[in-house]
Amino acid sequence: MIKFPCFYHPATVVFIDDHKSFLSALKQRLPSNLLALAFNDPIKGLEYIKNNVENSAAIKYLENTRINEFQEHDFNSPKESIYRLDWNKLSNILVNKNRFFINTVLVVDQMMPDLDGLQLCEKLNNNPIKKIMLTSNSDHEVAVNAFNRGLIDYFLLKDSPELVQQLTYKISELQNEYFMSLCKSYLGDNISNNKEKLISLYEKVYAETNSIEYYLLDSRGSMLFVDSNGNMTTLAIMSTDDMQIYAGIAEDQDECEIASKLANKNSLIFFPTDLDYTKPAKEWSNMLHPALKLAGSDNIYYSIIKERKNESDQLKGITPYRDILSSAKTFWYNSYQNPWWTLL
Numbered sequence: 001m002i003k004f005p006c007f008y009h010p011a012t013v014v015f016i017d018d019h020k021s022f023l024s025a026l027k028q029r030l031p032s033n034l035l036a037l038a039f040n041d042p043i044k045g046l047e048y049i050k051n052n053v054e055n056s057a058a059i060k061y062l063e064n065t066r067i068n069e070f071q072e073h074d075f076n077s078p079k080e081s082i083y084r085l086d087w088n089k090l091s092n093i094l095v096n097k098n099r100f101f102i103n104t105v106l107v108v109d110q111m112m113p114d115l116d117g118l119q120l121c122e123k124l125n126n127n128p129i130k131k132i133m134l135t136s137n138s139d140h141e142v143a144v145n146a147f148n149r150g151l152i153d154y155f156l157l158k159d160s161p162e163l164v165q166q167l168t169y170k171i172s173e174l175q176n177e178y179f180m181s182l183c184k185s186y187l188g189d190n191i192s193n194n195k196e197k198l199i200s201l202y203e204k205v206y207a208e209t210n211s212i213e214y215y216l217l218d219s220r221g222s223m224l225f226v227d228s229n230g231n232m233t234t235l236a237i238m239s240t241d242d243m244q245i246y247a248g249i250a251e252d253q254d255e256c257e258i259a260s261k262l263a264n265k266n267s268l269i270f271f272p273t274d275l276d277y278t279k280p281a282k283e284w285s286n287m288l289h290p291a292l293k294l295a296g297s298d299n300i301y302y303s304i305i306k307e308r309k310n311e312s313d314q315l316k317g318i319t320p321y322r323d324i325l326s327s328a329k330t331f332w333y334n335s336y337q338n339p340w341w342t343l344l
Contacts, residue, residue, distance in 0.1 A: 005176060005179035005180045005182070006215070006216035007179060007182075007213075007214065007215045007216060008175075008176065008179045008213060008214055009099050009100065009212070009213040009226075009321075010033070010035055010100055010212055010213070010321050011035065011099070011100060011101070011102045011103070011104040011175060011178070012035045012036065012037055012100065012101050012102065012103050012104065013034060013035065013036045013037070013103075013104065013105045013106075013107065013171055013175075014036075014037050014038070014039070014045065014048070014049060014103050014105070014106045014107070014129070015036060015037070015038040015039070015106075015107045015108075016038070016039045016040075016042050016045035016046075016106065016107070016108045016109065016112075016117075016120065017038070017039075017040060017108070017109040017112070017134070018040055018041070018042065018109065018112045018113060019040070019109075020040045022109075023038045023040060026164070029164045030164060030167070030168065031168060032325075033212075033228070033321075033325060034168075034171070035100055035101075035324065035325065037103075042108075042112045042114060042115040042116075042117075042120055043114060043115055045108075045120075046115065046120050046123060046124070049103055049106065049124060049127065049129060050123075050124070050127070090215055090217075090224070093215075094226070094318045094319070095317045095318055095319060096319065097319040097323075097324060100319075100321060100324050103129050104129065104130060104174070104175045104178040104179075105129065105130045105131075105132065105171050105174050105175055105178070106121075106124070106129050106130070106131045106132065107132045107134065107167065107171070108120055108121065108131065108132070108133055108134065109133075109134045109158065110133055110134060110135045110136070110139050110142060110143065111135075111136065111139060117133050117134070117135075118133075118142055118146055118151070121133065121146060121151045121152055122151060125151060128178065128181060129178075130153045130174035130175070130177060130178050131151070131152040131153050131154075132152065132153065132154045132155065132156065132167070132170060132171070132174070133146060133152045133154075133155040133156075134155070134156055134157075134158040134163075135155055135156070135157060135158060136157070136158060136159065137157070140157075143155035153174055153177075154170050154174070156170070194294065194296075194297050194300050197294055197295060197296045197297055197300070198221055198237075198294070198300075200295075201235070201294060201295075201302065202214070202223060202235070205223075205225060205233065205235050205304060206225060209225050209227060209231075209233045210227045210228070211225035211226055211227050211233070212226065212227060212228050212321055213225070213226040213321070214226070217234070218237075220237045220238060220239065220242065221237040222234065222235060222236045222237045222270065223235045223237075226318075226320075227320075228320060228321045228322040228325075229320050229322050230318045230319070230320030230321075230322075232318075233304065233305065233306055234270065234272075234304075234305040235302060235303075235304055235305075236268060236270035236289060236302060236303045236304075236305055237300065237301075237302050238268040238269070238270075238291070238300075238301050238302070239299050239300055239301075240265065240298075240299045240300075240301070241299070242268075243262045243263070243265060243268055243269075243291075243301065244262070244263065246262050246269050247259045247260075247262035247263035249281060250262065250281040250284065253280060253281040253282065255281040255282055255284070258281055258284055258285065258288065259281075261288060262288075265291050265293075265301060266290070266291060267288040267289060267290060267291050267303075268288070268289060268291040268301050268302075268303055269284055269287050269288055269289075270287055270289060270303065270305065271287060272287070289303035289305055290303055291303055292304075
């Protein structure tokens with residue numbers, strides 16, 4: 001089983017520290033594309049994480065639309081049995097801005113009045129949010145014990161000159177782990193056997209398309225990438241065995257040209273929606289894409305599809321991350337009842 005999230009998107013980081021000046025200074029130094037929410041009152045911050053309506057709805061929403069819920073397609077062939085994402089569920093996620101408001105990481109100061117960082121993390125022990133504790137030299141041992149007990153996921157010295165760089169890196173790493181815990185990958189043996197090569201390809205496409213979200217589309221390893229403006233790119237993956245199967249189907253239906261392109265590995269086929277799977281071979285032409293061989297692999301081909309033909313109408317209402325960031329009114333607030341995203 002490949003060990004990477006089958007989906008990922010930006011989410012909210014919560015900061016809790018009783019010093020407003022520290023939060024304000026931190027805001028100026030953190031990456032501008034980080035969606036963050038801050039409290040200078042630890043009790044209100046705790047209440048928010050545990051009880052906030054928008055946050056709870058977002059978590060429940062994703063739990064009900066897990067990306068790992070695939071539909072099986074048989075194609076009347078014993079050789080071809082894959083799992084494919086339920087496209088309606090993916091569409092529901094992409095058009096719902098609540099996906100960005102899930103609290104994935106908490107950054108909390110240890111030394112606070114009324115409720116210190118350790119006590120706060122103890123009260124969130126069963127919450128899936130990842131936890132980073134900020135400490136001083138005097139309470140370093142507290143953080144070590146909390147880490148060993150599994151109450152926190154990491155700790156940093158608050159007065160470290162490299163605090164912002166360390167925080168930025170660790171937040172990214174823990175958000176990745178958070179999404180890892182939400183889903184599992186259904187990938188075929190051919191893909192699993194090419195794990196490192198496939199991950200390298202994902203990273204390449206992710207960087208070249210300036211993407212900030214990605215979603216596994218099927219058990220072959222096909223992936224949908226989305227940038228901050230909501231532009232989508234599909235990375236279609238297909239094995240040589242798959243291409244031969246579809247070539248045979250096309251040949252049986254007297255579509256010799258299509259069969260030749262697939263058999264000679266000049267093209268691969270990608271079905272954008274579930275409905276497309278049911279179409280006869282004579283309607284496959286606009287679903288054929290130039291096939292490129294995965295470097296270092298003998299049996300895996302891919303195609304990068306920028307123009308998404310037959311795109312689901314549901315995706316036309318996608319909520320891009322850019323709009324969420326541009327609508328953020330403030331970095332921190334002291335009113336638990338009025339989170340800033342209600343101002344969107």
